[in-house]
Every structure is written in C-alpha cells, then in structure tokens.
Amino acid sequence: MTLELRNISKQVGGVCHIKPTTLLLKPGHFNVLLGETGSGKTSLIKLMAGLDPVAGGKILMDGADITALSTQKRNISLVHQFFVNYPHMTVFDNIASPLKLAGISGSELQGRVEEAADILQIRPLLARRPQELSGGQQQRTALARAIVKQSKAVFLDEPLANLDFKLREELREQLPVLFAGRGAVVVYATSEPEEALLLGGETALISDGRVSQFGPTSELYHRPHDFTSANVFSDPPINAAQITKNGTTAHLNPETSWELSGDAAALRDGIYQVAVRPNHVAPVKTQTACVPLTGTVLVTELSGSDSSAHFSIGKDVWVSLAHGVHSYEIGAVHPFYLDPTKCFYFAADGQRVA
Amino acid sequence: MARITLSQLRHSYLPNPKGPDDYVLKDIDLDWHDGGAYALLGPSGCGKSTLLNIISGLLAPSEGRILFDGKDVTDLPPEQRNIAQVFQFPVIYDTMTVYNNLAFPLRNRGVDEAVVKDRVTKIAEMLDVTEMLQKPAAGLSPDNKQKISMGRGLVRDDVNVVMFDEPLTVIDPHLKWTLRSKLKELHQKVRATMIYVTHDQTEALTFADQVVVMEDGQIVQIGTPVELFERPTHTFVGHFIGSPGMNILPCNVQNGQALFEGHTVVLEGPIEAGTVDQGAGLTQIGIRPEFITFGATGVPATVRKVADIGRHSVVDTVVGETLIKVIVEGAAPVQGAATHLRFDPSKTRLYRDGWIATQALEAAE
Numbered sequence: 001m002t003l004e005l006r007n008i009s010k011q012v013g014g015v016c017h018i019k020p021t022t023l024l025l026k027p028g029h030f031n032v033l034l035g036e037t038g039s040g041k042t043s044l045i046k047l048m049a050g051l052d053p054v055a056g057g058k059i060l061m062d063g064a065d066i067t068a069l070s071t072q073k074r075n076i077s078l079v080h081q082f083f084v085n086y087p088h089m090t091v092f093d094n095i096a097s098p099l100k101l102a103g104i105s106g107s108e109l110q111g112r113v114e115e116a117a118d119i120l121q122i123r124p125l126l127a128r129r130p131q132e133l134s135g136g137q138q139q140r141t142a143l144a145r146a147i148v149k150q151s152k153a154v155f156l157d158e159p160l161a162n163l164d165f166k167l168r169e170e171l172r173e174q175l176p177v178l179f180a181g182r183g184a185v186v187v188y189a190t191s192e193p194e195e196a197l198l199l200g201g202e203t204a205l206i207s208d209g210r211v212s213q214f215g216p217t218s219e220l221y222h223r224p225h226d227f228t229s230a231n232v233f234s235d236p237p238i239n240a241a242q243i244t245k246n247g248t249t250a251h252l253n254p255e256t257s258w259e260l261s262g263d264a265a266a267l268r269d270g271i272y273q274v275a276v277r278p279n280h281v282a283p284v285k286t287q288t289a290c291v292p293l294t295g296t297v298l299v300t301e302l303s304g305s306d307s308s309a310h311f312s313i314g315k316d317v318w319v320s321l322a323h324g325v326h327s328y329e330i331g332a333v334h335p336f337y338l339d340p341t342k343c344f345y346f347a348a349d350g351q352r353v354a
Numbered sequence: 355m356a357r358i359t360l361s362q363l364r365h366s367y368l369p370n371p372k373g374p375d376d377y378v379l380k381d382i383d384l385d386w387h388d389g390g391a392y393a394l395l396g397p398s399g400c401g402k403s404t405l406l407n408i409i410s411g412l413l414a415p416s417e418g419r420i421l422f423d424g425k426d427v428t429d430l431p432p433e434q435r436n437i438a439q440v441f442q443f444p445v446i447y448d449t450m451t452v453y454n455n456l457a458f459p460l461r462n463r464g465v466d467e468a469v470v471k472d473r474v475t476k477i478a479e480m481l482d483v484t485e486m487l488q489k490p491a492a493g494l495s496p497d498n499k500q501k502i503s504m505g506r507g508l509v510r511d512d513v514n515v516v517m518f519d520e521p522l523t524v525i526d527p528h529l530k531w532t533l534r535s536k537l538k539e540l541h542q543k544v545r546a547t548m549i550y551v552t553h554d555q556t557e558a559l560t561f562a563d564q565v566v567v568m569e570d571g572q573i574v575q576i577g578t579p580v581e582l583f584e585r586p587t588h589t590f591v592g593h594f595i596g597s598p599g600m601n602i603l604p605c606n607v608q609n610g611q612a613l614f615e616g617h618t619v620v621l622e623g624p625i626e627a628g629t630v631d632q633g634a635g636l637t638q639i640g641i642r643p644e645f646i647t648f649g650a651t652g653v654p655a656t657v658r659k660v661a662d663i664g665r666h667s668v669v670d671t672v673v674g675e676t677l678i679k680v681i682v683e684g685a686a687p688v689q690g691a692a693t694h695l696r697f698d699p700s701k702t703r704l705y706r707d708g709w710i711a712t713q714a715l716e717a718a719e
Contacts, residue, residue, distance in 0.1 A: 037526045134398060164397050164553045166594060191527050197663040218662040236531060279665035299535030302579050303556040304596035305644055310535070321665070323644065323683075325580045330539065 001027045001062055003153050003185045008047055008057030010209075017043050019210040020057060025153075025185045026202075030176060032217060033189040034196045035206030035232055041189035044206070045155045048187065050074050061152060074153070077146035081158040083138035085130040091117075091141050092126040098149040116148040119178055136167045147178060153185045160195075172198055193235045197221060205232045227350040230275050236308060236319045240275045243345075250274065250340075253314065258291045258340040264354035272353070273346040278308060278321035280342035283328075289339040293318065297328045311336065356422040356514040356547060358386040358409065363418035365404055371416065378404050380571040382418070386549070386564075391541045393550045393562035397594070401571040402551050406519055409549070411435045422514050438516045440507040442523045444499035448492040452483060455491050456505050463510070477505045480540055497529045504537070508544060518550045522557060534560045555595050567591050574708075583642075585703070587710045592640045598668060598679045601646075603639040605704070612704050614639055615674045617653045620699040623713040635707040643668065643681040645701035652694035657687050671695065 003025040010018035018040050025031045033041040046052040048059060050071040059067045066074055077098070085094045095113045104112070117123040120140040130138050139159060146154055156175075160168040176199060179186045190196055196203050196217055203217040205228070213220055213229040224230035231238050243250045248265045251257040252274070260267075282289035295311030295318055302308075307326040310319050311334065320336050328334055345354040365379040374380055379401045386392050394402040407413040409420060411432035419428045427435055438459070446455045456474045465473075478484045481501050486494065491502060500521060507516050518537070522530050538561050541548055550561045558565050559579040567575045567582065567590070574588040575581075586592035592600030605614045612619045619639055655671040655678065667686040671678050671693070678695060687693050704712045 136398075165555060165597075166397060166553075166599070169597060169599075194663055198661055198668075200661065218664070221662075221664045235527075277665070299532075299539060300560075301531060301535055301556065302559040304559065304599075305583055305642070323666075325583060330542065 001152050001183050001185055002060075003048065003187075004060040004063075005048070006058045006060065008054045008059060010043055010047055010052060011055040017209050018047065021211050023204060023211065023214055025187060027183050027185050029186075029201030030179075030199045031185065031187045031201060032196045032199055032203040033187065033206055034191070034193065034203050036191055039206045039232075040209040041191075041206055042157055043209070045078070045157050045187065045189060048153070049076055049078055049155055075151045076153045076155065077149050077151045078155045079139075079142050079146045079157065079159045081161045083130070083135060083142055083162070085138055085141050085145075087130055089129070090126065091122060091128055091130070091133070094130065094141055095126075095144045095148050098145060102149070112148055113144075116144040119147065120144045136163055136171075139163060139171075143175075143178070147182070150182065151184060153187065154179065156186065156188045158189050158191065161191075176200070193221075193233050196233075205229045207232050224344065224352060226352055227273060227275060227344075227346045230344055230346075230352070234277055236278050236310075236321065238275045238277055239281060239316075239318045240273055241313075241316050241318075242271060243274045244271055245269055250343075252293075256291065256293055258338070260340075260354075262354065264343070264345050267345065267354055271348075273348075273350075275344045275346065276338060276342055278319040280339040281318060281320040282337045282339070283307070283309065283320055283322050283326045283334070285335075285337045286339075288341055289337040291338040291340050293336045293338055294333060295336055297330055297332050297334050300328045300330065309334070309336075357388045357424070358384075358515060358547065358549075359419075359421040359424070360384040360405075360409070361419045361421065363405075363408065363415050363420070365401075365408065365413070365415045365417075377416075378571050379408075379415070382573060384566065384573070384576075386547060388423075389545045389547055391538070391548050391550070391561055391563045393552060393558035393565045394568060395552060395555065395558040395565050395594075396568035397553055400568040402568050403519065405568075406517060406549070406551050409515070410437050410439060410517060436512065436514045438507040438510060438513045440504050440516070440518045440521050442520045444496065444503040444524070446491045446499055446502050446506070448490070450491055451488055452478075452491055452494070452502055453487040455502050456487075456509050459506055459510050473509050473511070477509050480508075480543055481505050481536065497525045497533065500525060501533065501536075504533075504540075508540060508546070511544070511546075513546065515547045515549060518548065518552075520552055521550075522552075522554070530557075537561055555597075559595075567594065569594075584701075585710075585714065586640065589638060589640055589705050589708050592642070596642060596644075598643055598681075600640050600642045601678050602705070603641070603676055603678065605637050605639045607637050607704070612637070612639055614653065615676065619653075619697060619702060621702050621704055621712045622700050623715040625704050626711045626713060637711070638705045640703045640705050640710075641697050641701060643679040645698040646678065646680045647696050647698075648680070648682065648687055648693050649696045650694060652696040655693055655695045657689055657691045657693060660686050660689055662686070 005021055005023045007020040007022055009020045035041050047054050099109050122140045160171055200217050203220055204211045204214040207228050213225050221233050243252050246269055248260050249257050250260050295313045298310045300309045308321045309328045344352055347353045360382050363382040364377050366377045368376050396402050408415045419426055457470045460470045478487055552558050569590045575591045582591055582595050589602050603614050605612045610625055653673055655673045658672050659670040661668045666681050666683045669680045669686050703710055
C-alpha cells in the first residue's frame with residue numbers, strides 16, 4: 001500500500017492554497033504533516049481524502065490513479081480535531097457504521113466492533129451515546145470507527161488537539177501501536193514539533209502551502225535543508241540572527257563572536273544567517289554551551305521540568321530552554337551561553353550552507 | 355483585592371449524598387493570600403470548575419463556607435461578590451470598539467470618565483493593544499479578542515479576585531506562549547489576587563506562585579512549581595506534572611528498606627511509620643525519568659524503545675514486567691540493549707497508598 005501525490009495543488013478563487021506537492025507516503029510508520037495553524041495541513045488532507053478537488057496533479061493509491069474518485073470510493077478513514085460522532089447512535093452503532101455501509105452484518109460486525117472497542121478500551125461504553133462520554137472517550141470512539149474499517153489510508157487531523165494534556169500523552173503512545181501491522185498509510189497532522197518527534201516515522205514540514213522538506217522525522221530535526229524547515233521544527237521559535245563571517249570567526253555583534261569549524265569555517269567570508277534552537281542556549285555555562293550572550297530577560301516560562309526565558313539582545317529576541325527550574329528576574333540582565341557546535345548557517349536565499 | 359478562604363467545602367450534585375464517591379468536592383480547605391497568583395490544576399472531571407463556580411457564587415456548596423477577607427460570602431449572589439471572570443471563549447461586544455469594550459465594566463459601575471480613560475489606557479498598554487483601541491472588536495483575531503476579554507477582567511482595580519477559566523483554549527499553539535507570559539507579567543504589575551484554572555501544566559506553572567493540584571475532588575498537593583516537580587507529595591502529582599511523568603514502581607517494604615523486583619532501592623531518607631505496620635498499604639517507589647541514569651551497575655534493565663525527541667531521548671526500559679522511562683541527553687543506548695539503571699537517591703521516594711512516606715534528609719535543616 002502506498003499513497004503517492006504527484007504535483008497536486010489547490011486553488012481557491014485564484015489564490016494558491018497548496019503549491020504543487022509531491023510526496024510518496026508509505027505504510028509501517030506514521031507520516032506526519034507538521035506546520036502551524038493555517039499552513040495547509042488540513043487542505044492537503046482534504047485533497048488526499050477527496051473532500052476537495054485538486055487544481056492540478058495526480059493522486060495514486062498503490063499505483064492506481066484515484067484523483068477522480070469520490071471520497072466514498074477511496075477506502076479511507078478520517079479523524080478530525082473535533083470529535084465527530086453521530087449523536088443519535090450508541091457507541092456501538094457509531095463504530096459499526098462504516099461496516100454496515102460496506103454490507104457487513106451479524107457476528108462479523110459484532111466481532112470487529114468489539115475488537116476495535118477493546119483496542120481503544122471503550123468496550124464498557126458500547127451501549128452509551130456520545131454525549132454521555134468525556135472528550136477522550138468521544139475521540140476514542142472516532143478512532144475506533146477509523147480502525148474498524150481496515151481502510152487503505154487513515155488521515156488523522158490533529159486528533160489529540162482538544163484533549164487533556166495527559167490523555168494526549170497516553171493516546172500518543174498508543175496510536176502507533178494501534179496502527180502497527182495494519183498495512184494502512186497513516187497520515188497525522190500536528191502543529192507541535194515535539195509530537196512529531198514522539199510519533200517518529202517520516203515527516204513533511206509544511207509552511208505557507210508548501211512542503212519545505214520531507215524525510216525521517218529525527219533526520220529533519222537534526223539536518224534542516226533551509227531556514228523555513230529549521231523554524232517550522234522548533235517550539236519555542238528558533239533563535240535567528242545575522243552574523244558576519246570573517247576567516248574562521250563568526251561575529252554576532254562587537255561583543256560576541258565564536259570560532260567556526262567544519263563546513264562553516266570553509267564558507268566564503270560574508271554575511272550569513274545563524275539559527276540555533278532554544279535548548280542550545282543555556283542559562284549556565286557548560287562545556288559546549290560556552291559563548292556568552294548577555295540579554296535582558298523579557299518573559300519566562302516554566303513547564304513541568306523545563307524553564308524557558310525570552311531575552312533581548314539589541315533588537316533581536318532570543319529564547320533559552322533548559323532542563324530544571326531556573327529563576328530569572330524579568331527586566332534583569334542575565335548571562336546566557338550559546339553552543340556554537342549546534343548552530344545552523346543559512347545563505348541569503350535561506351538555504352542551509354553549514 | 356482580598357484574601358480568600360475556603361473552609362471545609364464539600365459539594366455533591368446528588369440530593370442525598372452518602373459515601374465520599376457521591377461528592378465531586380471532598381473536604382476542601384484553602385487559604386489564598388491577597389495579591390497572590392494561584393492556579394488550580396487537574397484533569398477534566400477533577401472538580402476544579404465546580405470549585406471555581408462555588409467561589410464565584412454560581413453554585414452553592416453542599417457544605418462549608420467561603421470567606422473573602424474573613425467575611426462570609428457563602429450566601430451572597432455572584433453580583434455581590436465583586437469578582438472578575440475570564441472564560442474559555444472571548445466575551446466581548448462585537449459592535450463596540452476595543453476601547454468601549456475595555457471601558458464597559460467601569461462605566462457599568464458609574465466610574466468617572468477621566469478614571470475610565472486612565473484605566474483603559476493603562477490596561478491597553480500592558481496588553482500591547484493600544485493601537486487597536488479605536489477599532490471595532492468584531493474584526494479582531496481570536497487571540498486578540500481573548501486579550502481584550504482578559505483586559506476586561508483586569509480593568510477594575512476594586513475586585514476581590516480575578517478568575518481565569520482555561521483562558522487559552524481558543525488560542526493557536528504558536529501564540530500561547532506570548533499570552534501565557536503576558537498574564538504572568540500582568541499579575542506582577544497589577545498584583546491582584548488571581549486564580550487560574552487549567553488542565554495544562556505549562557500554563558499553571560508559568561502563571562502561578564502556588565499551584566493547587568486536584569484529583570478526584572480533593573487537593574493532592576499545594577506547592578510552588580519547583581516543589582511539585584522536585585518532590586511530589588502524591589503519586590498523582592508526579593504523574594501529572596512533567597512529561598513523561600514520574601515512574602511509579604510497585605515495591606515491597608522489608609526492614610525499613612524498599613525492594614523493587616528483588617533489588618534494594620536507596621531512598622531519599624527513612625520511611626515514615628505507616629498507620630499500621632511499616633509496609634502496610636500499597637507501597638510504590640516514585641522516581642522521575644530525569645533522575646535516572648544508565649550505568650554499569652544498578653538495577654538490570656532491557657531497552658525496549660528509544661524516542662529521539664530532539665533535545666533529548668526518552669528511553670523506555672523494562673525491569674521484569676515494569677516499564678521505566680528514562681530521559682537522557684546525548685548518546686542513548688540502543689533498542690534491545692541490556693543495561694543498568696541508577697536512581698538518584700535524593701530524588702527517589704516511597705509512596706504509601708499514593709501519599710509520600712519518606713522523610714527528606716534535608717528537612718532536618
């Protein structure tokens with residue numbers, strides 16, 4: 001089973017929403033679409049699902065052209081961000097609905113619904129109606145309906161976005177297990193970089209209706225091709241600034257410079273953009289994070305085990321993200337330390353050069 | 355602004371509650387200081403919204419009292435409690451300008467126009483919405499609408515408390531951090547008593563000086579963000595705060611020592627005597643993934659899965675039947691490898707029936 005997009009595009013009222021996109025999506029792992037809200041993830045899913053017509057290009061399933069086929073004939077399942085269930089039906093009938101449409105009945109229907117319900121741990125709820133369920137249970141029902149069908153492609157459009165944080169964590173672990181060995185192409189849209197990394201598989205980075213890079217998820221994170229890809233794959237946003245390269249030295253400003261090595265040292269002298277992820281800007285000096293930056297703390301944040309600080313250097317705003325709890329005083333001048341071995345360098349056209 | 359006291363609050367939605375299971379709030383006692391930033395954190399259904407509705411007066415508690423600055427307000431209707439509230443979804447008048455929206459709560463109380471102007475100008479500045487003041491509210495983006503809603507909650511300086519009920523639900527993930535930090539900054543400027551209700555740990559920990567963690571109708575810990583992370587007093591807090599949460603491992607207690615899968619695990623300090631014998635009740639070891647390292651000695655484990663999440667890896671290991679998650683920066687062992695786990699003793703605790711049962715050694719200081 002493969003799902004292939006060949007130069008598909010979408011236009012609405014003469015405005016290009018999806019630029020010509022080519023992707024080969026395979027089973028056996030998750031295919032993640034990662035991008036901000038409004039970047040085109042849902043539009044792309046709608047094209048693949050046949051809910052919107054393409055402006056150009058072809059969609060092939062197992063090599064067969066399905067571009068002109070209706071959604072019903074594509075043998076796909078779709079789970080949305082908002083829990084979509086039939087309110088007047090029980091959970092059982094909700095899960096059974098795609099099977100009934102396919103003409104399956106009797107003990108096979110019963111068995112398959114129960115199997116899906118078992119996997120999603122909602123078997124005790126089969127007699128209830130959706131409005132009697134919590135959000136997590138409703139979304140499990142929608143997921144059960146998506147897997148019961150054994151379709152060739154499953155599209156999950158931010159399926160966990162409206163769930164509690166911990167429930168999201170739990171379902172995110174279960175989902176890949178759920179689809180493993182089913183042979184379906186699984187496409188998963190998310191706006192959270194960490195979610196993409198946790199799901200693994202392959203990722204397409206989407207920005208402004210265009211796939212900027214596609215490949216194994218962690219490969220993309222560690223080796224972005226261009227600035228757009230580096231930035232899409234960073235939350236909080238990646239730190240970016242202009243440097244002047246002179247010999248083997250990068251100058252950020254008159255006070256701050258560092259020695260370059262490898263590809264970066266071999267670049268022609270001139271102006272480049274440097275980008276470094278927030279976790280490589282530390283609040284304390286370490287062996288690798290050693291280039292001092294002095295900033296004025298603007299805002300700080302704390303999640304369970306991480307602290308982040310947004311600080312300004314001149315006109316630029318930088319972010320530091322560190323393990324543990326660090327306290328900062330807002331408005332205070334605080335030292336931060338950049339790890340020069342983790343910097344990406346980009347040419348004027350945005351392409352990564354080192 | 356006021357100090358808020360909740361005294362022996364209990365609430366049931368049933369007419370004749372019998373056992374504790376019939377109560378959605380079970381014996382809540384709390385004291386919130388004047389001018390503090392507090393968060394109520396817990397999963398859906400833990401009772402946090404019920405508690406909020408009781409404080410605001412939308413709901414009368416089955417038992418217990420609510421005091422503002424020592425004055426009993428339990429029987430007062432919402433409008434007499436002098437509270438400002440910001441909801442999940444923006445509550446603003448689309449037909450009015452941003453300025454008039456912000457001015458509304460003040461004008462409603464007959465505040466002098468000069469004072470209105472002064473307050474609205476100040477709040478708009480704090481929220482970075484000064485340039486939108488004359489625009490109609492209808493055309494604003496959802497995050498700006500919610501900013502204005504927050505501004506309406508903050509514009510009066512005579513309220514007892516400002517309450518935020520999941521205020522960032524509608525905000526795009528990429529904009530959330532700006533509003534999260536904005537709220538914290540606002541609190542530092544206006545110093546009003548604020549209560550922030552959320553299921554999101556980042557929102558709670560970023561905003562609050564003190565976080566109240568709730569589960570199943572009861573308070574399981576009240577603490578600073580550091581305390582909740584470093585020393586959860588209940589396994590639920592360890593699980594709920596942090597991502598992934600604390601590892602909770604079944605263990606036996608023998609002769610004052612904790613045994614996990616036959617290995618003695620060194621704890622932060624002595625085990626407190628249980629109500630019955632030591633070892634009575636369900637005993638578990640709690641250790642966060644951040645405080646486990648791989649080594650040549652320790653508890654033997656097998657690596658089941660490694661997830662490279664960029665800035666670190668989350669390694670799933672198994673000891674016997676038990677899954678233990680480890681966070682490692684830098685090189686991670688490979689899937690299938692045999693390894694040993696070393697628990698940082700100062701961060702390893704024993705829990706009995708969910709509650710912490712070890713004494714911290716430094717507590718004696």
